[in-house]
Amino acid sequence: MAAGIDDLAPLSSAIEPDMIRTGSRLLRPVEAISALLLSIIIVLLLMGVTSRYVFSIPVVWIDEVASICFLWLAMLGSAIALDRNEHLRLTIFLGMFPKNLQGFVQTLALLLIATFLLVMMEPSVDYVMEEWFVTSAALNIPNSFRVSAIAFGIFLMFAIVVSYAIRTSTVRDLVMSTALLAAIGALCWLLSPTLLGWGNYNILIFLVGFVVVCLVLGVPIAFCFGVGTMCFLAFATHVPIFVMIGRMDEGMSSIILLSVPIFVMLGCVLDATGMGKAIVDFMASMLGHVRAGMSYVLLGSLFLVSGISGSKVSDMATVAPALFPEMKRRGHKPKEMIALLSTGAAMADTVPPSIVLIVLGSVAGVSIAGLFTSGFVVAMVLLAALAVLARWKAGSEDLTGVRRASFRVIRNAALIAAPALVLPFIIRSAVGGGVATATEVSTIAVLYSIVIGIVLYGGISWRKFYAMLVETAALSGAILMILGTALAMAWALTQTGFAQQLATLMINMPGGWISYMAVTIVVFMTLGCVLEGLPAIVLMAPIMFPIAKNLGINDIHYSMVVVTAMNIGLMTPPIGIGFYIACKIGNVSPDEAMGAIWPYLLALIVGLIFIAAIPAISTAFV
Numbered sequence: 001m002a003a004g005i006d007d008l009a010p011l012s013s014a015i016e017p018d019m020i021r022t023g024s025r026l027l028r029p030v031e032a033i034s035a036l037l038l039s040i041i042i043v044l045l046l047m048g049v050t051s052r053y054v055f056s057i058p059v060v061w062i063d064e065v066a067s068i069c070f071l072w073l074a075m076l077g078s079a080i081a082l083d084r085n086e087h088l089r090l091t092i093f094l095g096m097f098p099k100n101l102q103g104f105v106q107t108l109a110l111l112l113i114a115t116f117l118l119v120m121m122e123p124s125v126d127y128v129m130e131e132w133f134v135t136s137a138a139l140n141i142p143n144s145f146r147v148s149a150i151a152f153g154i155f156l157m158f159a160i161v162v163s164y165a166i167r168t169s170t171v172r173d174l175v176m177s178t179a180l181l182a183a184i185g186a187l188c189w190l191l192s193p194t195l196l197g198w199g200n201y202n203i204l205i206f207l208v209g210f211v212v213v214c215l216v217l218g219v220p221i222a223f224c225f226g227v228g229t230m231c232f233l234a235f236a237t238h239v240p241i242f243v244m245i246g247r248m249d250e251g252m253s254s255i256i257l258l259s260v261p262i263f264v265m266l267g268c269v270l271d272a273t274g275m276g277k278a279i280v281d282f283m284a285s286m287l288g289h290v291r292a293g294m295s296y297v298l299l300g301s302l303f304l305v306s307g308i309s310g311s312k313v314s315d316m317a318t319v320a321p322a323l324f325p326e327m328k329r330r331g332h333k334p335k336e337m338i339a340l341l342s343t344g345a346a347m348a349d350t351v352p353p354s355i356v357l358i359v360l361g362s363v364a365g366v367s368i369a370g371l372f373t374s375g376f377v378v379a380m381v382l383l384a385a386l387a388v389l390a391r392w393k394a395g396s397e398d399l400t401g402v403r404r405a406s407f408r409v410i411r412n413a414a415l416i417a418a419p420a421l422v423l424p425f426i427i428r429s430a431v432g433g434g435v436a437t438a439t440e441v442s443t444i445a446v447l448y449s450i451v452i453g454i455v456l457y458g459g460i461s462w463r464k465f466y467a468m469l470v471e472t473a474a475l476s477g478a479i480l481m482i483l484g485t486a487l488a489m490a491w492a493l494t495q496t497g498f499a500q501q502l503a504t505l506m507i508n509m510p511g512g513w514i515s516y517m518a519v520t521i522v523v524f525m526t527l528g529c530v531l532e533g534l535p536a537i538v539l540m541a542p543i544m545f546p547i548a549k550n551l552g553i554n555d556i557h558y559s560m561v562v563v564t565a566m567n568i569g570l571m572t573p574p575i576g577i578g579f580y581i582a583c584k585i586g587n588v589s590p591d592e593a594m595g596a597i598w599p600y601l602l603a604l605i606v607g608l609i610f611i612a613a614i615p616a617i618s619t620a621f622v
Contacts (some may be wrong), residue, residue, distance in 0.1 A: 027083045030076050030156070034473035035466055037073040038261060041066050045258070045443040061138040066258060068146040073261065074252050074484075075153025077477020078222075080470065082160050087220035087478045092575060094218045107173040109217045110165040111181055116226045117158040119234075123242040124151035127249070147249055188235040195236045200498055206232035207489060221535050222478070225485035229492050239495070244488045251487030251538065252480045255439070256362040261476035262442035263353050266449060268468040272460050273453030275420035276305045276318035282417035284323070285405040292387075292394035294327045298337075299344045299386055303379060304424055306348035312578060316345050316585045324586060330402070334588045335596035340390060342582035342593075343600040346567035347382040350375035353427050353445075356563055358438055359483065359534055364541040366555045368438050370622045372431045377621055378560045378611055385607035389599060419452045479534060486538035494542060503547045513551040517612045520544060520558070521565045528569025529576045536566055557618040564608045572601060 048062040081087050097105050128151050131143040165174065188195070195202055207228050214224035226244075233239050270276045280301045287293040287300070301319045306312075320341055327337055349356055352372035361368035405413075423445060430441045453460055460468070509515050523544070527536035541562075548558040570578040573594045583590045611617050 027080060027160075031080055031470045031473070034073055034076045034080060034477075035469035037069045037076070038265065038469050038473055041069050041073065041258065042262065042265070042443055042446060044069070045262070045439060046447060049440045049443060063255060064136050064138045067253065067255060068149075070258055070261075071146050071249070071253055072149040072152075073473055074477050074480040075149045076156075077261075077473035077475070078481040079153055079156045079160060079477070080474040081478040081481075082157050082220075084474055086474050087222060088482065088577070089218050089220040090215050090575075090577070091218050093216045103170065104173045104176060105217055107165060107169040108177040108180065109214075109219045110161055110169070111174075111177045112214060112217070112219050112227055113223045114158060114161045114165065115181055116223055116230055117154050117161065119230055119241065120154050120226075120245065121151070121158070123240075123245045124154050126242055127151070127245040146253075150245060150249060188231065192235045196238075198236070200496060200501075202232060202236035203493065203496060203498055206236060207493060211489075220478075222481040222485050225482070225489045225535065225539070229485065229489040232492055237492075237495075239492075243491075247488035247491045248484035251484040254362045256358065256368070256437075257480065257483070259353070259358055259437075259439040259442040260355055260479060261472055262439065262446055263355055263358070264475050264479075265468065265472040266353075266442065266446050268472055269446065269449040269453060269460070270305070270420075271318060272464060272468060273449065273457040275423075275449065275453065275457055276301075276315075277322050278413075278417040278420050278457070279304050280319055280322040282410075282413040282421070284326075285410045285413040288326075289402050289404040292391045294323055294330060294332070295340055295390035295394060296387060298323050298327075298340055299347070299383055299390070302341075302344040302348040303351055303383055304421065306345075306351040306354070312345045312349055312581075315348055316341055316582055320585050333596070334586065335593040336393065338582050338586045338588045338593040339597040339600045340386070341586060342571045342579050342597065343386060343604055345578065345582065346571045346604060347379055347386060349567045350379045350382075350560065350563055352376065352424075352431065353438065353442065354563075355479070356534065356537065356566075357559075360537050360541065360559055360563065361438075363483075363487070363538050364545045364555070364559065366545075366559050367622075369431050370556045371559055372428055372438075373622050374556045374560055374618045375563075376428060378564065378618060381611060381617060382564070382604055382607040385603040386600060389603045393599075416456075419456055423448060482535045483538050486535045490539050490542045493539075498543075502543060503550065506547045507550055513548075513553050514613075516548065516551055516553070517561060520548075520561060521608065521612065524562050524565040525569035525572065528566035529572050537562070554615055554619050556622055557615040560618040561608070561612045564604075564611060568601060568604050568608065571597070573597065 044062050044066045048059055048066075051057045051059045051062075078087075094102065094105065128144045128148045131147045134143040135141060136143060136146075169177075195205075198205075210231055211224045211228040214227050215221070219227065229244060230241060233241050233244065280297065283297045283300050283304075284294070287296045290296070298319060301323070302315050305318055306315050320337075324334075324337055328334070352375055354375060357371040357375055358368060360366060361371050426448070427441055427445055430444075431438050450460070506516055506519070509519075511518075523540065524536060527540065544562070545555065545558065549555065567578075570576050571582070573579050573590065579593075579597065580590055583593055586593075
């Protein structure tokens with residue numbers, strides 16, 4: 001989410017812009033390999049789709065080769081993201097530290113990452129050696145060829161972080177940070193016999209306390225989970241840290257997740273070709289003349305564009321520049337525009353092909369086809385809630401000089417936008433109808449977008465296409481690293497018996513499923529503020545979904561409540577990361593926009609209450 005947002009994501013916000021991409025020249029071969037791996041994955045998946053649906057000849061080895069390339073892409077992409085400072089992290093607290101301490105805090109954050117990676121090195125090598133005795137079914141080769149990506153990525157990221165720390169930190173900060181971490185580690189080791197007897201209190205100390213401290217220090221979220229879980233296993237259990245590598249592998253290697261980098265690539269193609277702008281222009285020609293028309297266009301564009309890109313950042317970056325100038329001319333205040341943009345993006349995240357829905361389906365074992373169908377309907381409910389509020393807010397809109405577009409203008413805009421408008425409906429109908437999987441559809445959509453973009457929308461240069469491949473690898477790596485460490489943390493939580501205790505408590509709670517829905521909304525809105533969507537889902541889904549099933553709540557219905565609540569939290573100030581991204585894209589001060597967003601958030605909450613209270617909204621069309 002925060003990729004490229006300078007005041008949200010970088011490892012060290014105090015570094016000058018020309019120093020931010022430390023070591024990028026050394027990473028250029030890795031970037032080239034990552035671009036090649038992504039290209040191979042797309043070609044392999046297209047071959048698989050063609051052989052299966054055109055020639056009715058399934059090629060069994062394709063999935064295995066794609067899986068090997070995918071894990072390597074994830075780890076190399078994570079290293080590129082670290083080098084480019086594109087790992088998601090929370091920086092709201094960094095500015096609160098005294099200026100004379102900020103350098104020390106940032107150095108401490110870097111050394112925390114380095115410590116985690118250093119400790120993971122030996123287990124990752126042991127994991128490679130152990131997997132040598134496991135052979136793949138189709139290729140009949142040792143699984144070590146695949147999992148060695150984890151070890152290589154850990155070593156590479158360690159080298160990047162250490163290099164970055166040496167180049168950007170003072171000797172004093174490095175010595176003090178190293179001494180502090182050594183002291184904390186020694187103290188925990190000395191107390192470990194006592195900690196073993198504290199039971200679930202260790203969850204508060206390590207899986208909550210350590211993670212929160214790391215978040216406050218600005219450690220990327222993926223490594224916050226990694227540090228907390230590593231310390232929990234090392235000091236509060238008899239479980240070897242080696243287990244973490246296996247859980248990280250499991251979190252990053254699901255075949256369903258192959259569609260994540262493909263849909264990220266699709267969002268890049270959408271931006272590069274101007275297909276999103278064509279959709280915006282068409283909707284503006286249809287609705288721009290009515291009162292609140294530009295607000296409707298903004299919401300409708302987010303709805304349709306999200307059906308292509310699957311990315312909130314891509315959606316907002318496509319829609320805002322095209323609509324904000326005209327909205328300003330009509331008297332819309334910048335703060336109101338940002339409020340509508342951010343809440344509209346939250347609404348659109350249930351519109352397929354949402355990456356959040358794909359990850360949720362993978363982690364919670366829910367039908368992705370069902371999630372795509374239900375997400376479309378749920379988004380319509382939220383769209384209606386925001387549209388009603390936008391209409392009420394547009395009472396003083398200045399429509400001077402605004403005329404209804406002629407039939408010729410509408411026709412021309414429709415002809416230009418038609419190839420782009422078709423794509424989201426292809427994606428939804430193919431996945432929702434069970435014609436193809438999300439991964440297969442994503443590859444077809446990328447091929448379609450590239451061909452249409454080249455033929456009808458001006459094309460993509462080879463240099464730009466290569467940059468898109470590398471950016472996709474970096475963003476996908478950042479996402480998948482979060483999924484890996486979050487799944488390891490979720491596994492550690494379940495092994496303590498905490499999940500079973502929580503399930504017993506929730507099942508016996510007064511109010512039954514209604515009370516549980518209320519708790520779910522509060523939990524995921526809170527986690528959405530702090531952690532963003534994907535880590536919150538991976539961390540809590542294994543715990544919350546079994547409880548929901550025991551209470552008789554439909555998986556699809558519960559998924560829609562979870563995703564919607566999480567998206568509302570993501571856009572809720574003063575912590576919600578998505579809100580700050582919207583402000584950055586719209587070039588509006590967060591302080592100015594903060595007061596305007598609350599009515600829009602309230603409209604989304606009202607829509608969420610209807611979705612939670614009426615299961616048929618989510619399940620009637622599944």
